[in-house]
Amino acid sequence: MAKDILHELRDINSLKSRRNNVVLIFLCFVVGIFSGIIVGSYTLILKKMTIFREFFTTNLGFPKIIIGITVFILLGLAIQFMLSKYPLISGSGIPQVSGLLTKKVKFKWLGELITKFVGGILAIGAGMSMGREGPSVHLGALVGSGIKKLARRSEAEEKYLVTCGASAGISSTFNAPLAGVIFSLEEIHKFFSPLLLICVMVASGTSNFVSRMILGSHTSFQYNFILPKDIPYxxxxxxxxxxxxxxxxTGRAFSYFLLLIQKYYRKINLNNYVKMSIFMVIAYIVAVFFSDITGGGHELIEEMFGKNVMLKTIIVILILKFFYTMLCYATSAPGGIFLPMLVIGALTGKVYGEVLNHYFSIPNEIIVHFMLLGMAAYFTAVVRAPITGITLILEMTGNFSYLYMLIVVCTITYIFTELLKMEPIYERLYLNMFQKQILEENEENEKIQKHVKRLEILEKWWKNKKFGIGVRPDVKDKIVTLLIPVGANSEFDNKLVKDLKLPENLLIVSVRKSGKDTIARGDTPIQSGNQLVIITDYETARKYAGELRERGMKIIE
Incomplete structure (x- = not known):
């Protein structure tokens, strides 16, 4: 009788959980719809803003120059005003989304949604060398946060909705639904479960369908890409x-100078409104004399695909685009580095291809070849997300014949970044943005090297405690190490080590995050994406390993 009642209760809880999952999937569908409308409209307006910018920067006379500079300064003041009211709309928005998922910050979704939308249009429309893709991720995440609050869902479900919104943002702006799915899992959430995967796919696909009705269904790059055939392997x-x-x-240089210029810009001892006004005068001058490097740079890439340009000219454009992007991002205006990264990668590939063609007599088809590979490789070098880079370029070009070469180039680049110990740029920006909140975590990581032998000491202590000094344990009683992943909204997520109720003879020695171990103490926080390093004996491991993995991954209501 008791067993029947227990089974009945489990069936009821299972049904409730399944109903909640169905509701969550439906809400992700709603997130996809609204993200598609908002990001599609955002992208369309930005394309029209080119006309606005050209009106004030072409066919110039003295009165028009004065009017143009005044308009640009007013745009800068408006942007700075919005930044003062809603500081979280600054930059690309991807670090902010990561901050929300790790509970470092909370969104004021409606105000931030409006100001991020308007501020991004003003900043990128004025010719700042910034991309729309990061803000699109942020806009989608804000939609997800808003749906959570309007539908009065739990904080656990907010992570799903925000991740789905981020995926929908990439999907809409690039017309790349699969890249949106992979980016949200690889770079934003850094964890996936079957439920999360289906939610993200629903949101990304829906957003892409809606945005196609606004922007059209063509691929981002309209060019006939062909693999080189007459060159020896x-x-x-x-x-x-x-x-x-x-x-x-060059990818390492990008990360270095981006953070360096941002640091020194913040040290300039001037009022923020004055700094922004001075920068907008510079932005106007750049828009007049160097219009090729303004905006995200999508048109620049398409132009370079089919146009013969002098090598010296390409190098000048590359250098100017590189440093102007750094300066624009340092202002904290709403805009990202996603597309400028691809542009710099393509220009680097163009320069490299031109050198091979002119000085080593390699056929000129190699130029476009390395432009295409350069975008994915540069993204891999800077963001450290090779799967997203490969998928994104495939969907942007609609040419899957390059799949193998993209895999090869991104893999080799990733290996080199590993050897140079390069950090992902969005993780560095995240650390800079939330430096105060994670200061204690950084101090803890600095102490790790002083305690590198602690694990060995603990193992020796455990053996002595279990078997007595000088007693050789049986094979079944060997000391083993368990690695338990922590999933989103699981029993272990957002807990302290001391709050975990583990069976006897299990000892947590460290919490692993992004490949780095933090010595486990009672007040050490555990978050989704972490891994628990546990030592125990063989019999205990065999008995509880499955249960621990289930507790670490299973979503709780």
Whole structure:
């Protein structure tokens, strides 16, 4: 009788959980619809803003120059005013989304949604070298946060809705639904379950369908990409490896100068409104004399695909685009670095291809070849998300014949970034943005090297405690290590080590985050995406390993 009642209760809880999952999937569908409308409209308006910018920067006379500078300064003051009211709309928005998922910050979704939308249009429309893709991720995440509050869902479900919104943002702006799914899992959430995967796919696909009705169904790059055929394989292999080295070095330079210029810009001892006004005068001058480097740069890439340009000119454009992007991002205006990264990668590939063509007599088809590979490789070097880079370029070009070469280039580049110990740029920006909140975590990580032998000491202590000194344990009583992943909204998520109720003879020695171990103490926080490093004996491990993995992954209501 008791067993029947227990089974009945389990069936009821299972049904309730399944109903909640169905509701969650429906809400993700709603997130996809509204994200598609908002991001599609955002992208369309930005395309029209080019006309606005050209009106004030072409056919110039003295009165028109004065009017143009005044308009640009007013745009800058409006942007700074919105930043003062809603500081979280600054930059790309991807670090902010990560901050929400790790509970470092909370969104004021409606005000931030409006100001991020308007501020991004004003900043990028004025010619700042910033992309719309990061803000699109942020806009989608804000939609997800808003749906959670309007539908009065739990905080656990907010993570799903926000992740789905981020996926929908990428899907809409690039017309790349699969890349949106992978980016949200690889870079934003850094964890997936069957439920999360289906939610993200629903949101991304729906958003893409809606945005296609606004922007059209064409791929981002309209060009007939063809793999080089008349070049020996050993030559392709050699120049590809060298290219990956070049991309890795320039990618490291991108991350270094982005953070450096941002740091020194903040140190300028002037009122923020004054700094923004001075910058907008510079932005007007750049828009007049160097219009090629303004905006995200999508048109620049398409132009370079089919146009013969002098090598010196390409190098100048590359250098100007590189440093102007750094300066624009340092202002904290609402805009991202996603598309400028792709542009810089494509220009680097263009320069490399031109050098091979002019000085080593390699056929000119190699130029576009390395432009295409350069975008994915540069994204891999800077963001450290190779799967997203590969998928994104495939969907942007609609050409799957490049799949193998993209895999090869991104893999080699990723290996080089590992050897150079390069950190993902969005993680660095996240650390800079939430430095105060995570200061204690950083201090804890600095102490790790002082305690590198602690695990060995603990193992020796455990053996002595279990078997007595000098007693050789049986094979079944060997000391083993368990690695338990922590899933989103699981029993272990957002808990302290001391709050976990584990069976006897299990000892948590460290909490692993992004490959780095933090010595486990009672007040050490545990979050989704972490891994618990546990030591125990063989029999205990065999008895409880399955249960621990289930508790670490199973979603609780």
């Amino acid at each position: 050993y030559v392709i292999a050699l120049v590809t490896v060298v290219f990956c080295i070049v991309i890795t070095i």
